[in-house]
Amino acid sequence: MNLSVSIADIKMKNPVTTAAGTFGDGSQFGDFIDVSRIGAIIAKGASLEPWKGNPPHRLVETPSGMLNSIGLQNDGVEGFIREKLPRLLKHRVPIIVGVFDKTPENYARIVKRLNREKGISGFEINLSCPNLEKGGKTFCDYPELVKEVVGAIRKATDLPIIAKLSPNVTDIVAIAKSARDAGADALSLINTLVGMRINIKTREPYLAKNTGGLSGPAIRPVALAKVFLVSEARLEIPIIGMGGIQTAEDAIEFLLAGASAVAIGTANFVNPRATLDVLEGIEQYMRENSVNDINDLIGAVRAHSQ
Amino acid sequence: MKHLAQGIITRRTELSESYFLLELECQEIAREALPGQFIMLECKGETFLKRPMGLSSADPEKGVISFIYHVTGKGTRSLHSQLIGETIEVIGPLGNSFWKEKNARTIGLVAGGTGIGPLLMFGNWALKNSPETEIIGFIGAKNAKMICGEKEMKRFAKEVYCATNDGSFGYKGFVTDLLTEFLSKNSLESIIACGPTQMMKKTAEIASERNLQCQVSLEEHMACGFGACIGCIAEIKGQGYSMICAKGPVFDASEVVWKESNL
Numbered sequence: 001m002n003l004s005v006s007i008a009d010i011k012m013k014n015p016v017t018t019a020a021g022t023f024g025d026g027s028q029f030g031d032f033i034d035v036s037r038i039g040a041i042i043a044k045g046a047s048l049e050p051w052k053g054n055p056p057h058r059l060v061e062t063p064s065g066m067l068n069s070i071g072l073q074n075d076g077v078e079g080f081i082r083e084k085l086p087r088l089l090k091h092r093v094p095i096i097v098g099v100f101d102k103t104p105e106n107y108a109r110i111v112k113r114l115n116r117e118k119g120i121s122g123f124e125i126n127l128s129c130p131n132l133e134k135g136g137k138t139f140c141d142y143p144e145l146v147k148e149v150v151g152a153i154r155k156a157t158d159l160p161i162i163a164k165l166s167p168n169v170t171d172i173v174a175i176a177k178s179a180r181d182a183g184a185d186a187l188s189l190i191n192t193l194v195g196m197r198i199n200i201k202t203r204e205p206y207l208a209k210n211t212g213g214l215s216g217p218a219i220r221p222v223a224l225a226k227v228f229l230v231s232e233a234r235l236e237i238p239i240i241g242m243g244g245i246q247t248a249e250d251a252i253e254f255l256l257a258g259a260s261a262v263a264i265g266t267a268n269f270v271n272p273r274a275t276l277d278v279l280e281g282i283e284q285y286m287r288e289n290s291v292n293d294i295n296d297l298i299g300a301v302r303a304h305s306q
Numbered sequence: 307m308k309h310l311a312q313g314i315i316t317r318r319t320e321l322s323e324s325y326f327l328l329e330l331e332c333q334e335i336a337r338e339a340l341p342g343q344f345i346m347l348e349c350k351g352e353t354f355l356k357r358p359m360g361l362s363s364a365d366p367e368k369g370v371i372s373f374i375y376h377v378t379g380k381g382t383r384s385l386h387s388q389l390i391g392e393t394i395e396v397i398g399p400l401g402n403s404f405w406k407e408k409n410a411r412t413i414g415l416v417a418g419g420t421g422i423g424p425l426l427m428f429g430n431w432a433l434k435n436s437p438e439t440e441i442i443g444f445i446g447a448k449n450a451k452m453i454c455g456e457k458e459m460k461r462f463a464k465e466v467y468c469a470t471n472d473g474s475f476g477y478k479g480f481v482t483d484l485l486t487e488f489l490s491k492n493s494l495e496s497i498i499a500c501g502p503t504q505m506m507k508k509t510a511e512i513a514s515e516r517n518l519q520c521q522v523s524l525e526e527h528m529a530c531g532f533g534a535c536i537g538c539i540a541e542i543k544g545q546g547y548s549m550i551c552a553k554g555p556v557f558d559a560s561e562v563v564w565k566e567s568n569l
Contacts, residue, residue, distance in 0.1 A: 024534045028552075031308040052546050055565075059527050059537035061355045066529055070536050073547060206527075216354055269530035270356060272310055272397065 001286055002293040003279075005039070005260050007238050008160035008185035010094050010121045012039035012261060015294060016251070016279045019242045019265030020044045020098040020124055020164070021070065025087040032272035035091045037279065042124050042162075042188070042240075042263060043088055045098030046080035047072065048106045060197050060206035065216025065244065066266060067195050069209040072100055072129070077110045081117055094121035096162065102132040104152040111156040122160035125153060125184070128191050128213075140166040140191070143178035154183030162240065164188035165226075167219075172226050173233045186238045188263065189230060190223045215266040220244030224257050231258025231299055246274060248281020258299040308532055309334040313347075313396045315388055316370060321458075323451040325420065326386065327362060329372045335398045336371050339364035341428035342523060342556045345373065345398030346531035351384030356397065358528045358551075360500065362423035363430065364399070371398075374423035374454065400531045401555045404428045407519050410496035412440045415463070416485055416509050418501025419447070422455035424523055425500050433462040440464050442494065446481025446505065450474035482508040494518060499559070510559035520559035524550045541565065 003014040014037075021044040026035045035041075053073025060067050075083060080097075088095045097120050099110050107125065114120055127140035127149060139145045146163065153161055163179035165172060167190040176187055192213025197206045205211070223243020230239060241259025245251050246267040254262045267274035282294070291297060313330035321327055335345060339361050346356035359373040377386050388394065404424070406413075413432070415425040422445060432439045443459040443466035453475055459466045468476030469484040477484040482505060485497075489512065497520040499509040506522040513520030526538035533552035541563035542548040 021536075022534060028530075028533045032310050053536070053539070055541075055547075056539055057527050058539065059529055059535065061353065061527075063352070064354055066355060068529070068535070068537060073536055073539075266529070269535050270354065271395075272530070272532065272534075 007261055010160055014039040014279055015261040016275050017042050017261055017263045019263040022265040022268045025084040026091045027087050029272050033276045038093050038275050040094040040096055042096040043098055046074050046077040047101045048077055048110050050076035055208045057207055065214055065218035067212035067214055069207045069212035077113050089119045096122045096124050098124045098126055100126035100129050102129055104149045107149050108152040108156040111153050115157050124162040124164050124188055126164050128166050141169055143174050146175055147178045147182040150179050150182035150184050160185040162186040162188050164191055166191045167222055167226050168194050173230055176230045176235055180235050180237045188240045190226050190243045193219050217244040217246055224253055227254055227259050228257040248278050248285055251278045251282060252285055255297040256301040260298050311396050312393050315390050315392050322454045324377045325454040327372055327374050329370050331369055332371050332396055333369035336364045336369045337366045339399035340403035341431045342403035342424050343399040343401050345396050348395040349381035349384045353381045353384055355529055357381045358531055360424040362426045374420045376420050397531060401551055404498055404521055404556050406436055407496045412495050414442045414494040414497045416444045416499040418505040421501030426455055426458050429462040444481050444485050486512055507564045521556050522559045523555045526550050
């Protein structure tokens, strides 16, 4: 039975990875699972300089999910290289490092700095940051801004680049195309949806930043549809599917919709065994349905003709 | 070591109005838990995230842990409807623990609401491991009916004082006013506070004015409880935002940057 998949040049022994910002440096999960069994880790990564993050409250529960506004708290690229990267590399699985900042130039500088470190398998570009040079417009909302950032990073590295796209857009296929045309090797679909909750006793929003990113099973059907839409567009670019995946059944839906790999995010918080539960469930599904190669499931949805 | 375990509900005891002590059979966690540590508890029903609960006891011989909950929201209502013998998923033990200051012979425990739970565990631990320690308890509540854990605290404390907002039991006013009054005539060498943030902030001020060492057990919305989500943060002097679940929940009160946003 073959479970291995490829995302650009990244060889994964199975299709299960982690969504950025939900898996720490992996060591937080060492008491619960054998982290080396995961196909790859997408780590939150770093901005160029340290970011303090947002004040509390940073998260609140929602129906079948949660809202967060962590504010990408991190120790900067040097702090990441010193503290987190060595711990990540110990797991002996491909490490994909998240990159985020407020100007295309900074994105490129982070990647150039990380190029000098051994053992990194690729970069995931979080495009859900405000662009300081363009009046705070969020990169992933505009095809031309996506092109600019991805293009700058493409020039800065030969390693695979995965562009993480937001669902909060009118036409995700257009954004996906511009990421691909600018040199992205793969796509992560999807980032969180913008959401909000208000405490009716105090009349204040629960989150200090008023709104936040909705994640968890609440967004799964949305994520699945985005993966399906982009996959149907035949852009010839591999997709890592994510958004509310909790079980193997969820993951298989994403594979069928066209994802070559799946990332477990918020589920890690509720069930620290979620990654391996999903992996073991996929193996069981393959055995029960006589699927010998996981690649036979990718994009194998029997979509109704329109 | 942290465990993802199944706990079996073995007993529910009503401590006061809408405050309950729940006992769970859970060997893995009972063997290792220390006073001040917490668990993340599945609440079933309409809840998605697990809920942090400060442990009120851990008996390694019986393999039983307990915590105190107050029925307030969706999670605790759902938890309250669970029956004896039912199983719930638990992650723990989590976080750091209270520490006993060297030379601190008289320790004041200041409790508000469910904050009594971890303090009961500390008091029982001190009784067993540090019998020379003298414990003075302070419990605050809205009214007489909601005073929680007085009887349990009397098992190890030399004295227990209660305060109610409406004066229906004990001192009339906040538990922190009661503490101030106590300290005007008596002395303590160390204070541990667990309860609403406003109460802990005030206790920290009282301790700081008198140069008393003070520990507080902080609370925040949590998603994971084991350092992955970075959601539950408190600002710590010189360190920026620290994760309450991983660096705490117990902090030296003098290191906490107390702000309105903590409240």
